[in-house]
Amino acid sequence: QVQLVQSGAEVKKPGASVKVSCKASGYTFTGYGIGWVRQAPGQGLEWMGWISGYNGNTNYAQTLQGRVTLTTDTSTSTAYMEVRSLRSDDTAMYYCARGRYNGNYYFDYWGQGTLVTVSS
């Protein structure tokens, strides 16, 4: 069965960086994309970016461009999301999700989420 297992919760100080991993299993990693979505406490879903599992091509949300980098390691079927220069408003639950594309980009399986807290 398809599973996405994310790394554990993180507490960071403002200005630091965080890197979250997302290990995929139960499907061919290179046949799908990975999307990252975050959710601030009590708020809605915010799309952060997309990376192709096939060739590593990326698309990022403009609001985060320059501070976020998505990468993959196809040898371990793992995706990574790094956010730099963390601010207090980056405190959120971060989700990875398997990305499907058939003309339409959407997410059919989700990780359990990784809570990132930014606090001095």
Next chain:
Amino acid sequence: EIVLTQSPATLSLSPGERATLSCRASQSVSSYLAWYQQKHGQAPRLLIYDASNRATGIPARFSGSGSGTDFTLTISSLEPEDFAVYYCQQGDNWPLTFGGGTKVEIK
């Protein structure tokens, strides 16, 4: 950026009632719209993709319709486990965007 506006923000209904949720796009997204359900403390779950196709394992009481700029998610008869927050998401253009969500609560 395509803005998705969901209405109403909150829907108060009783089990067994019909729920109708709306998602309006600021420009056409063709049929490239998905719906997700999120329960408290859980990750979102895909319900509908391509506006009207149910995802694997989703009960038939969930249905989606619409194209262009106006979309609807209908829950024909609410079960206790359906009380949750629902989000729409467009997959037609970068950046991908989500609507603000509709909370379906018990009346």
